[in-house]
Amino acid sequence: MYDVDNNFTYHSPTAGQVAKFAAIRSKGKELAELLLESCPDSRERSSALSRIEEAIFWANASIARHPDPVARHWAHTTLDPRSAAPRLGDPNEPLPGNHQDRVFASDELPDDTDDQSGE
Structure with missing residues (x-):
């Protein structure tokens, strides 16, 4: 079921979530740098880089929107x-x-x- 209230609400990050966000962004940046070094400048490379950004966005959104019970307790x-x-x-x-x-x-x-x- 689509939770419009949860999906359109700001979610203040907990300390544990900030660390997870940073780890995901770091790995995404690592992959983006590999593509920039390995792939010719092209529409396909641009598309691949955009998909990395999108993957990072959605991964971090999943963490923010669905915190684990321990994170909720620490909040x-x-x-x-x-x-x-x-x-x-x-x-x-x-x-x-x-x-x-x-x-x-x-x-x-x-x-x-x-x-x-x-x-």
């Missing part, structure tokens, strides 16, 4: 300023102590409205 990681070590857990849970410095995904910004439930 909700906060840093404990006392230890500077990642702390996994609920992104809405406050940090221990009085530390309220947090990192939020853009769609997870805290709601500043007053709670009307009376709790």
Whole structure:
């Protein structure tokens, strides 16, 4: 099924995804350089180089659009300023102590409205 919402949404890369994107681009560049050295300047070479770019684009899009469960979990990681070590857990849970410095995904910004439930 075609997921129009997912396919037309910006996907902020995680650290692991950035490394994968770079590895794919590096291998694509390596192949493009081989073609530039080996193939005569022609329509066919231009077409081959364009297909390398397209392959890199779609490979990276697949990573961005379909992150693995571990990457999704790390997207909700906060840093404990006392230890500077990642702390996994609920992104809405406050940090221990009085530390309220947090990192939020853009769609997870805290709601500043007053709670009307009376709790």
